[in-house]
Amino acid sequence: MNIFEKLRDSNHEQVMFLREPVSGLKAVIAIHDTTLGPAIGGVRMWKYEGEENAVEDALKLSRAMTFKAAGAGLNFGGGQTVVLGDPRKDKSEALFRALGRFIDSFGGRYIAAEGVGTTYEDMDYIRMETRYVVGIPSSRGGSGDPSPMCAYGVVRGLEACQAFRTGSDDLSGLRVAVQGVGKVGSIIVKMLIERGAKVTIADVDEQAIRRISESFDVKVFSPEEIFDVDCDVFCPCALGGIINDSTIKRLKCSIVAGAANNQLEESRHGDLLHELGILYAPDYIINAGGLINVTDEIYGYDEKRALRKTAAIRDVLYRILVSSREEGIPTYKAADKFAMQRIEKVGRVRRSFVSS
Numbered sequence: 563m564n565i566f567e568k569l570r571d572s573n574h575e576q577v578m579f580l581r582e583p584v585s586g587l588k589a590v591i592a593i594h595d596t597t598l599g600p601a602i603g604g605v606r607m608w609k610y611e612g613e614e615n616a617v618e619d620a621l622k623l624s625r626a627m628t629f630k631a632a633g634a635g636l637n638f639g640g641g642q643t644v645v646l647g648d649p650r651k652d653k654s655e656a657l658f659r660a661l662g663r664f665i666d667s668f669g670g671r672y673i674a675a676e677g678v679g680t681t682y683e684d685m686d687y688i689r690m691e692t693r694y695v696v697g698i699p700s701s702r703g704g705s706g707d708p709s710p711m712c713a714y715g716v717v718r719g720l721e722a723c724q725a726f727r728t729g730s731d732d733l734s735g736l737r738v739a740v741q742g743v744g745k746v747g748s749i750i751v752k753m754l755i756e757r758g759a760k761v762t763i764a765d766v767d768e769q770a771i772r773r774i775s776e777s778f779d780v781k782v783f784s785p786e787e788i789f790d791v792d793c794d795v796f797c798p799c800a801l802g803g804i805i806n807d808s809t810i811k812r813l814k815c816s817i818v819a820g821a822a823n824n825q826l827e828e829s830r831h832g833d834l835l836h837e838l839g840i841l842y843a844p845d846y847i848i849n850a851g852g853l854i855n856v857t858d859e860i861y862g863y864d865e866k867r868a869l870r871k872t873a874a875i876r877d878v879l880y881r882i883l884v885s886s887r888e889e890g891i892p893t894y895k896a897a898d899k900f901a902m903q904r905i906e907k908v909g910r911v912r913r914s915f916v917s918s
Contacts, residue, residue: 601641604677662691715851734758
């Protein structure tokens, strides 16, 4: 991998490689764009097959965070931390405090948040070494677990998709196949059932499946079978790249809308969904509720304010869907255009020097 060519092609500003021998920390922090403000992004801990995979993940996720923040109307850029390690075995207080010290060295240029494989308790350890972290426990004045707000935003986005397709945002009777019922997916299932939807679930974690199936009236399919389920909505809530050459031809739905990041393995899969007449809710628009929630901490966390901002995902997504239809372009391109217009306009405003 030629890292400088990668940075040039993706327009990243900075990548930092971290190693701390005492805690065993090995990590990558990528900063994509800081036009709108300091970069913000999750801390993902994952057992990567190789170091190049970790770098690729950091680059993709930080870029997506730039567009997510811009699309949500937030004054932040995009960043991402990936920690190489098994989140079930390799976590420790020392590891996250070591990471916190590296994050502090950015001086506020990058702000960390919870991500896949990490929890708000882990953010609390990072907080012991730096103030540049959000998503800390409510007992310490933070917003706590962002999963409920992320799930709420996805459901609001699904209402936008339904309204765009049918003229009504009523979800009762809607058949939804939820792939992944972890922290966010499980809450989405609950909210959908409360709204009268008919839900099918799948997950590699049998305990997660058991918890949901014992609590709610759902159908259960294997992780492999879920792509073949006849449904109205396919709702990806696990890892990214799930819409790809092998899965896209198996989908039997009219909408793809879920909480997972980077759902399209490649941009061209968004084009394929468009050609197939499947309405795709761009992931960084519909799943922005968690980011909205944690960034509210910076202003002094107010749950009602965060709820109002997250509820607005419905209107933002609906506007993007309309633009997609009017311009005859895939929804992911309409979303990128929506986000880039805001970044470019603010960037032009900030060209002028103003004495502080």
